[in-house]
């Protein structure tokens with residue numbers, strides 16, 4: 001096949017999909033469910049018993065930046081601090097990514113706080129660091145990053 005401009009263009013597109021240079025938002029891996037298949041139906045049925053308000057979000061923010069130290073990996077702006085020395089594997093999530101926000105139910109995020117994200121540096125926080133009620137408040141704060 002002759003090397004036309006068209007073939008070069010296709011090669012460039014392929015190269016970009018193999019070595020993405022754009023932000024994490026363009027990475028389809030981020031959208032893949034983290035909860036194992038055999039537990040996801042149950043996890044998706046869990047609902048946040050608290051509703052989002054300036055007060056509940058503020059409570060979640062306090063925990064996120066304080067005793068649960070989420071901020072050390074996810075950043076004050078929720079965008080994730082990128083590659084952190086000492087950590088391996090996947091990057092901390094960018095909570096301002098609206099495609100990611102839409103791909104997850106509250107129940108799935110709660111499952112992650114209970115179990116961690118398997119095979120990544122995202123550890124379980126319930127019950128050692130967070131009570132279930134605190135976790136739901138932190139999640140209201142995590143959700144608020146997607147609404148800015």
Ligand code: HEC
Nearest residue numbers: 034068069070073090091092093109117120121122125138
């Ligand atoms: C040691 C660093 C670290 C800390 C501390 C941390 N996270 Fe994470 N978090 C990660 C990483 C890395 C991922 C990405 C895991 C993946 O790709 O599945 C992640 C993913 C997540 C996800 C998304 C999982 C999904 O379904 O896509 C949520 C929600 C989350 N973290 C919330 C929190 C909250 C809330 C706290 C504080 C209670 C916290 N994290 C503390 C590193 C951390």
